Amino acid sequence: MLSNCTKGVTTCPTQGRSNPYIAAKPESRGVRQQRHVRMDATITSAADTQKLYAELDTACINLRRAPPSMRLTFSGPVKEAYEQLAAAGVARKWGCGVSEALRRRNVMLGELRQLGIKNPDKIAVPSVRNDAAFLFSVVGSTSLLAVVAGAVLPGDWGFFVPYLLGGVNLVVLAVGSTAPGLLAVAIDAFSQVFPDYKDRVLRHEAAHFLVGYLLGVPVGGYSVQLGREHTEFAEAKLQQRIIERTLADEEIDSLALVAVAGVAAEAREYEEVMGQTADLTDLQRLLLRSKTRLSSAAQQNLTRWAVWAAAGLLRTHGSEHAALVQAMRSGASVAECVRAIEETRGEVA
Template structure:
């Protein structure tokens, strides 16, 4: 995190027809329960192979069926219209605290590292008797490494260092990242977008993806969205889903801590998408306000589920296990 990003892979596609084994006369809920667990295990398998289409088909085959995946795409949502800032306040939402995240933890660590570097340079100068020319060469070398990181890895190396230190020494930061990503995961599933993986630290993302250009975050089966984008037209339904997903992390933080620190990149990406779709400022504001209100109300309604999901994600559970956690925690009355 720091910022969570949606990263994409191309996979081989096929459609699999789900076939349920024949059981004798036993409790129907047990039959469906076993079948659901088997399907979710298969979802994990095909996601590991990179076959997003097959994974989505498996989920859709069980979507909305009794004892199956009742919650996928089942979120109750508010009517879409232009909401004013006053209406958001009436629902307990202070937009400025939500939509202007500043990561105080990473900022503090970065400033301390910069101070330590300066003090270290001064100490080295005094202890080792470095000449001004040697100090200049050392400074230029560090500047070159920083520029290389920005140009080649989009700041990935710096993010890796800061994020690793923050996770190691700040339990608050560590917990905030988990809750942030749980918000993305839960909202995506409830609005009908299948999560396909997640990482909770830059180091974990590096180990899984082998690239500094990929930061921590939650990834989604989003080929349908990309096909619409590439076709030059994004449907209102699709835009609504991804607007809520983009804001889910900052909303989770806001609901838990009263303000958001992470997720600025999520907001910027949503802003870029709306500009790319040629939205006027008024239309963009309307989209964002509706998405904020909708996401807040969904996450408030499913607070206990988000907490359970965060526990599963903090333990490194699979996507299928996380989905089952959501399905087991949300009651029929909440759908």
């Protein structure tokens, strides 16, 4: 081995780093055993994590298949699966939003704008975009067909068919005026022509999922299919069916955030909120179960506060929301969605 000598002091140019020409010192038996123990612990931890996620998926599947009368019973294992994930240090973000969500207070419209709500005045105002587009399409298409039929069809058919097509418009208007729910399926199907439809649904349901998860509400399933868009939560959070009891203010606050999370997500991205009717209906049902009677003004303020608080959580956990949207887009299971949330590094959106 060559050495550089200076003033009688011998130094090695490879000192402080490994020398490839010198054989490494053999590991002692104890060191080898410790290294293998650490590797085995890592493997066991990964296997246990996968097992916990599998148990969560199994519990969610059983909940989805359970009859309505047994859903409370089957929601218990879902809650236990989340608690086991949290106890194992895997679901670190589950319930972390409880300390972040502020207590109910008065919220001004300007505060909603500060959190990215594009048009606070449109909150709780039903959108008529899809309805208007549907009616315009029906009237326009039938009118065009009536003109073509009158010009092309011979004899009496040229008079009868246009009148028949005109009657379609009258039927649609009559049904829409007396029983608008009957047109809901057709309008929902027609809404898919808008390019933002799929993204709206994904953002909306991902917000329900994420805010519920952050507040410690067990998520049992979700769907983004046409006509069945929803996020399902296990009622074991309250240990009793909501319809069978009154709710304390603390419970109302948490569940209100979950109910309007989809509204907050859409309002932060779009000028109009398409999917708020069902959410506000769910919120109204919750308010009817409140122990504290709320006036109309108090209900309006609670709705505004809930949207503000939910928007704050979505802003704080913007990267998790984006990751969850992508997971739902690919049809991920509940456990895979939870993994997407936990493995995403939080960034403010």
